[in-house]
Amino acid sequence: MKFTPTTLKDVIIIEPDVFDDSRGFFMETFHIDTFAEAGLPTEFFQDSHSHSKMGVLRGLHYQAPKEQGKLVRTASVVDIRRGSPTFAAWVGIELSATNNLQLWIPKGFAHGFCVLSETADVIYKMDKTYAAGESRAILWNDTDIGIEWPIETPLVSMADSQAPLLRDAQHLPEYEK
Numbered sequence: 001m002k003f004t005p006t007t008l009k010d011v012i013i014i015e016p017d018v019f020d021d022s023r024g025f026f027m028e029t030f031h032i033d034t035f036a037e038a039g040l041p042t043e044f045f046q047d048s049h050s051h052s053k054m055g056v057l058r059g060l061h062y063q064a065p066k067e068q069g070k071l072v073r074t075a076s077v078v079d080i081r082r083g084s085p086t087f088a089a090w091v092g093i094e095l096s097a098t099n100n101l102q103l104w105i106p107k108g109f110a111h112g113f114c115v116l117s118e119t120a121d122v123i124y125k126m127d128k129t130y131a132a133g134e135s136r137a138i139l140w141n142d143t144d145i146g147i148e149w150p151i152e153t154p155l156v157s158m159a160d161s162q163a164p165l166l167r168d169a170q171h172l173p174e175y176e177k
Contacts, residue, residue, distance in 0.1 A: 001031070003038045006091045011077050012040065012104040013093060027100055030071065030125065040104055041069055044125040052115045052122070057154030059112015060138040060145075060163070064171035066131045067107035072124040076147055080138065080166065081108040084175035088166055090147050108173040110138050114151050136171060137163035 002015040016027040028034075032042045052058065060078055062068075076092040095101045096117070105111050113122060140156060141149070142165045164170070 001028070001034050001038075003040075006077075006093070008077060008079050008086055008089060008091050008109070010104075010106040011091060011109065012038070014071075014102040014104060016100055016102070018100050029073075029102060041127045044071070044127055046126045046129045048124055048126065048130075050122040051119065053119050053155075054115050054117060055151060055153075055155045056120075057112065057114040057140055057149065057151065057156050058160065059140055060110040060142075061112060062110040062136050062138075063128070063131060063134045064136055064173060066128055066134050067173055068130075069107050069127040070105045070111065070124050071102060071126075072105060072111065072113075073102050073122060075103050075105060075111045075113050076149070077103065077105050078110045078112075078138070078145055078147070078166075079108070080110050080169070081173050081175035084108070087175070088145050090145055092147065092150075094150075108175070110136075112140055112147075114149055114154055116150060134171075136169065138166050138169050139163045142166050 004013040018025050018027045036042050073095050078090045079086045093103055144166055
């Protein structure tokens with residue numbers, strides 16, 4: 001696997017080795033030793049799977065105060081750690097079944113995604129289990145963040161469309177140097 005840092009500290013693009021042949025392909029999306037060598041978490045407690053159709057936008061989501069790190073296969077990521085030198089900065093990575101990239105999103109970041117293909121399956125590992133009542137969101141089109149989403153009129157849930165702006169969000173994590 002190849003591990004590439006992004007402009008947001010600790011957010012890492014992960015490119016697995018893909019072995020193609022006439023039958024299809026094989027790849028490892030997680031290996032405990034490889035992740036440990038790269039300094040990434042090796043203990044995950046929950047896997048989740050989201051299926052969406054074209055035009056759906058989900059996010060920007062985070063969990064607090066029981067924060068989660070996530071290993072995802074599609075995302076835009078925003079630094080929401082109060083006091084961080086990159087607070088409100090974002091990075092967007094196109095992840096697809098074609099490029100097989102993954103993204104490590106550490107604790108303290110909100111993430112979201114939009115679907116550009118007919119359908120998309122998003123599969124992710126979390127280093128903490130989901131905690132009911134601690135799921136949080138920030139408005140996906142908050143102008144203070146300014147994410148350049150590659151879609152003009154997304155299909156957004158009622159909850160995501162009514163999420164607070166980053167400046168009004170509750171339970172934001174603190175930046176740890």
